[in-house]
Amino acid sequence: MLKSIGIIVLNWQGWRDTLACLNSLKTLSYGGFISIIVCDNNSNDDSFFQILNWAKQQYPPSEIDVFPSSFEAYFDNPKFKIQNPKSFVLIQTGANLGFAGGNNVGIRYALACQNYQYLWLLNNDTVVEVHALSALFHYAEAHPHIALMGSTVVDYEQQDSVQCAGGCRYFPLLTIFKPVLGGQSLEKVLQYKGDICIDYIYGAAMFLKVATVQKVGLLNEEYFLFYEELDYTARIKQQGYEIGWCQKSLVYHKGSASVGHVRDNHRDKLRRANYYENLSTLKYTANFHQAWLPLVMVLRFLLKSLALIIRGDFYLFIPLFKAYRDFMYKK
Numbered sequence: 001m002l003k004s005i006g007i008i009v010l011n012w013q014g015w016r017d018t019l020a021c022l023n024s025l026k027t028l029s030y031g032g033f034i035s036i037i038v039c040d041n042n043s044n045d046d047s048f049f050q051i052l053n054w055a056k057q058q059y060p061p062s063e064i065d066v067f068p069s070s071f072e073a074y075f076d077n078p079k080f081k082i083q084n085p086k087s088f089v090l091i092q093t094g095a096n097l098g099f100a101g102g103n104n105v106g107i108r109y110a111l112a113c114q115n116y117q118y119l120w121l122l123n124n125d126t127v128v129e130v131h132a133l134s135a136l137f138h139y140a141e142a143h144p145h146i147a148l149m150g151s152t153v154v155d156y157e158q159q160d161s162v163q164c165a166g167g168c169r170y171f172p173l174l175t176i177f178k179p180v181l182g183g184q185s186l187e188k189v190l191q192y193k194g195d196i197c198i199d200y201i202y203g204a205a206m207f208l209k210v211a212t213v214q215k216v217g218l219l220n221e222e223y224f225l226f227y228e229e230l231d232y233t234a235r236i237k238q239q240g241y242e243i244g245w246c247q248k249s250l251v252y253h254k255g256s257a258s259v260g261h262v263r264d265n266h267r268d269k270l271r272r273a274n275y276y277e278n279l280s281t282l283k284y285t286a287n288f289h290q291a292w293l294p295l296v297m298v299l300r301f302l303l304k305s306l307a308l309i310i311r312g313d314f315y316l317f318i319p320l321f322k323a324y325r326d327f328m329y330k331k
Helices: 015-025 047-058 069-075 098-113 132-142 186-190 210-216 228-238 267-288 290-311 314-330
Strands: 005-011 034-040 064-067 088-092 118-123 126-128 146-155 162-165 167-171 176-179 205-209 242-253
Touching: 005 015, 005 098, 005 132, 015 034, 015 047, 015 126, 034 047, 034 098, 047 064, 047 088, 069 098, 088 098, 098 118, 098 210, 098 228, 118 126, 118 132, 118 210, 132 146, 132 205, 132 242, 146 186, 146 210, 146 228, 162 167, 162 176, 162 186, 162 242, 167 228, 186 242, 205 210, 205 242, 210 228, 228 242, 228 267, 267 290, 267 314, 290 314
Parallel strands: 005 034, 005 118, 034 088, 064 088, 146 242
Antiparallel strands: 118 205, 126 242, 146 162, 146 205, 167 176
């Protein structure tokens, strides 16, 4: 029997990417009930209205729910239950809550509905293949011991190149990650028969059981950006659950839509991204590898500094210094 699934997409000033993602979700072959839950992190462009206008063109009014930011507090009230959840839900979070905070608004809505068995958290800069969700569902049903699953994430610009098979390896002492099967051809990855080792599920596409959320809790809002998926995967493993890769679920990921790319000269975005990357790395290390924290702080600072000097990215030293300062004095 097919289960009800909530698909959560977080938007922050990226409505064009979000609409492309939503258009792909409308083509999904899954036959069960789906709610698309879009959370807008108080974008200061016209994202909210663009997304709402898209929904009005795709769904009858009876299948659309819109929640202003004033409703968010109700989602946490155990007495607040949402009857008959709609096919499309648009929630204004009221502030830029970051990745974890924004997605948590959608998760709390889904829990208040008491109607979904699975949740799919997708980056707004993804486009999904028509069978991506049905593959995840059947994989999850066939592997009840796996609580969190990743898809085969493919480069949107080079669609024969895989970004990762479900997730990445993480080396906590050096604070570096390696995408599993990253850079290999899609054909080769889809034919892959061996075992793989994944330390965490890639945050661009995370499929999980609602029962897992009820036991493990929400995403950790201590991280504004980056490392949320590492933290959540670690907490899932602490509860005795496993993670896995659904090979046949294909998700095409643009990447760098919100954090910027050096080739596009997005210096402001890159400063912001580098600040939070460094800060979140230190927070994660403190939370899960406390004994290594002093060594990690020294190694990361030296290696980051060396990389910035080699690349000539001297403007990124300021966010590096600020991240260390804020971690040491505000943690």
